[in-house]
Amino acid sequence: MSTLSERILGSPAGTYVDRKVDRAYAHDGTGVLTLEAWKSMDAGRLSDSTRISLLFDHIVPANNSTTATLQHELREFAKNSFLHFSDIGGGICHQLMSEGVVLPGEVVVGADSHSCTPGAFGAFATGVGATDMAAIWLTGETWFRVPESINIHLSGSFTGAAEPKDLALTYVSRLGMDGATYCALEFTGEGTAALSMDDRLTLCNLAVETGAKAGMFYADDVTVDYLKALGQAVRPQVAEPCNYVQDITFDLADIVPVVAVPPRVDTVKPVASLAELPLDQVFVGTCTNGRYADLVRFSRIVRKKKVAVRTIVVPASRMVLEKAIRTGVLADIVEAGCTLGSPGCGPCLGAHMGVLGEGEVCLSTANRNFKNRMGVGGEIYLSSVATAAASALAGEITEPEVP
């Protein structure tokens, strides 16, 4: 009887395996070093270009000529190599992988720490650095230590103004920044059935903030229906009794809106305890909370009102952006006074498009609040979309109203 990681990797926890990678992806940031390392391996060949993706999302469009030159080289390589390429404005790599590319049971490796995100589909998805990715380009394989798994058992359903992001921050706080190092998280229990794919992607996205190698849901009817709409026919996965190294239980009804206080993702407090903290910027987007359901939640709160603080909204992908245009969600957001960024990571990594100034405070729906991450001397608080929306309207940290 196996955990989902053991089943997909085909070996018991603690063993080392070499596995073919079904999907390997890198972005404009990690791609530069990947290409350099791959060339240095004297390779001159790609194992299977149909399984390799290069997706520009980190600094898009380029912020200066140095970045532009690096991106130009990478873009030319991608075009000449016939691999799966997405240029500026296509969207965040993890989101593009979640739009009908990653399928249940696959082994997925991304050159980005949040590559645990598509584990939401019942795939074994994990992050590596550039040189590991270069070796995957070359051989189509990589080595893994099969992880032990921690069971995050969910029961009940959300009440009040709490969202999946509040659960994500709460479980990070419970486990701590290294509570799941070298392990995988499996989200199980009757509470999972009511969670949409967008919700699950948010939950899996934060897994790495506990040190976890992967965060995974078993594919079920929700997964099957979501992928069917994107043209992919898949089957559900059935969980079997297995050994977890730790069991953590959450009743979703107990989750309340929370904020992660800088500079640690695991320092989590109820929104109510930070109420009235003045803000200089609100940022809604990223691989955590830039999906269509997030934009809908945000727009419902700010619709026909005006934000009181500069607010940047960045859709996670072109598909999200187009849907938000078609449904009028985007018009509501713009009319509320928000500034839009083109699909991508936006200011999350502090490289462009919303960098913070000295002493400025930002409330962000992203996943990291490390020191100086969004700009030297700036502070980042992390929250759900609803908390970000309510706070944008007030200009200070504000508990969202019950919808």
Added chain:
Amino acid sequence: MKGKGCAVCLPADIDTDVIIAGRYLRTKDRSVWAKHVFEDLDPNLAPALRGAVIVAGKNFGCGSSREQATIALKEAGVMAVIAPSFARIFFRNAINIGLPLIECDLPCQPGTPVAFDLAEGWVNASEKRIAFRHLSPRMQEILAAGGLVEYWRNRQ
């Protein structure tokens, strides 16, 4: 692989943003990363890393997958990093670029000599010898080759 250096002590949960900030990533010039390593933690730390062994608290290298963090340490002259645990992507990255990591809970005395032997699995500090868990056979092979690029180049 054997090595030695003077201890530089760092706290737990050092993230890769603090090792090398995002604003310095967009270049291929490795000296830039070495120059600005730990700038947001202590701007005076970079010059002290030449020939040093970093002795840190748990969960060293957490956060972003940026390999520039490991390259910055190596280019700045760090001989090895010793910590009770490492974030797993950082762990792989360091071995892949030939920077030795040692999983060991070592009390840190700033400036004192630290010696290590990866093959035999011990660290020597303050006249005490502490055994540590060996790297996996694959990681030892990669490190012995000088890194993953060299490992695969030898196999072409």
